[in-house]
Amino acid sequence: MSPVPAFNFQSFNMDDLALVSKAREGLDAHLITTFREHAQFSKEVMAGLLHLTPKTIDNMKAGNKKIKAMQAEILLSLIRLFSRGEQLFGSVEEFKDWLGFPQPALEMQPPNKFLFSVTGIRLVEECLERIEQGYAA
DSSP, rough: OOOOOOOGGGGGGGOOHHHHHHHHHHTTTTTHHHHHHHHHHHHHHHHHHHTHHHHHHHHHHHOOOOOOOOOOHHHHHHHHHHHHHHHHHHHHHHHHHHHHHBBBGOOOOOOGGGSSSSSHHHHHHHOOOOOHHTOOO
């Protein structure tokens, strides 16, 4: 397997208002694959997180279509979350390991169970904030 090219998170590191504005504009569907490969998600998992099917994503890419606002907001939120998690834990792999462990702040559920909605992603971001501040998540 060839190495995944470095993913530039910095251009997607934005506050909530900028994120919503960017989502409203729509995103190139190819960004789904770029992020999916970086985050090491399968096609099926990535599609599920965006409430789409893998075939729909393939069709969007083939037609050079933009991602609709709802999916774009989830994708941008995931990108921002992974950027923060990767900085905090040192690698995508370490962050993904943490995502699989039950967290007290999430009623002992693993954070990866919350990645399918913007609200869930925000709850995971709050866990990362607590870790950054030196508290248990």
